Amino acid sequence: MRARTLWNLIRWVLSGSVFFLVWLFFSSETSLFAHLLGLAGAMLISALTYRVFLADHEAGLRYFFPNPIWVVVLIVRLSWSFYLSSFRIVGTILGGPCRPRIVHFRTRLKSDLARFALANFITWTPGTITLDLDDDHLTVFWFYADTAHRRLAGEKIKEGLEGILGKVWV
Amino acid sequence: MNPILFWAREVLALLFFLFFLVFGLSGLLGLFRFPDPWSRLQASSVTSTTSVFSLLTALLLIAPSWAMASRILIIMAFFMISSPTGSHIIARFLWFSGLPHWMPEEKDKG
Incomplete structure (x- = not known):
């Protein structure tokens, strides 16, 4: 896999994970169906917006993942x-x-x-x-x-x- | 819940509700007392950030469940991003418009 494709994939997964966490906090749902639906929604929104949230040139996790x-x-x-x-x-x-x-x-x-x-x-x-x-x-x-x-x-x-x-x- | 913890939580929440009231009223007063948009923006930032943050902290302290507390936390996080952005947009417009800011008289300076 090319480095750029891998970096795009990492950005998509990372921003999707953050969206999913926010959704979990906000909905406080516990059922499996709700979790799957939330995950699908988070990954879809992430696919559309990860370029905005995680800039392409900042290729280091410490640049946006807080301690x-x-x-x-x-x-x-x-x-x-x-x-x-x-x-x-x-x-x-x-x-x-x-x-x-x-x-x-x-x-x-x-x-x-x-x-x-x-x-x-x-x-x-x-x-x-x-x-x-x-x-x-x-x-x-x-x-x-x-x-x-x-x-x-x-x-x-x-x-x-x-x-x-x-x-x-x- | 332990009665001491319960009372501590209630008293802290009451304190933050008091902050909400004091900062909210002061901010409103500042909007009328200050003479120009630059300084009024400072007063409105007290109203919008400190008082609302105090209110949300008080609500967080007396939240009846973890589900409700997590929602309040998310609202606080969004508020911490959106509130300064609003103030920044207004201040930036003021800066680019070239409007000079108020300079207090020499006797008023600290």
Whole structure:
């Protein structure tokens, strides 16, 4: 079998497995017929969409399969900073200080999925919104900017998130 | 269920329902208090993400069955993807439109 055909097959099976897992969680069905039907549906949707979800050029499983232990660390870390930022925004709404600014910085993450996750989590955390992600270059609207220095701004916004994401993916 | 576990679960759920209420109301207040779309987007992100996430966490804690809990988990996962995407689209449009963001007076700065 040619390498490209094998890679397409792996992508189809992997994305189909994820769809099937989501379907299992959502339906909570236990009968064999329901499982077979769900599997058939998941594989059909996967056949139509695996090119979208798993990019052809990322031929490494660590580029899109997360390390489960670090996913747990990421969720705990993210939830903590998420609530801290939310309380800070509430303080600003009630009359506290703020210093809005658009900042630019780079990320060390390599995989598309990790970069997308970083951009998404930056937006998800109140106080920062990602405006653009171009290759490894991020443009962020920062509500509490205390520096215009690229690298420092990047370190403050990413707050260790990049390091954890680098262990979840690459 | 162990009564201590039961009460701990109920109290935690109540705490997250309280967060839902506080962040939801603050976000709404921020929409009226902030002067421009950039900062209003920050207020609406508190409303949409923190309060809804708190609500879903509270519902997860008091879910009557594993089937229901798994559905709530899936909803949370989808929400974590879709909510920032919505905010990002609006912010990106603002950025490309060239609208300058609000700069608070010097005395307001922290």
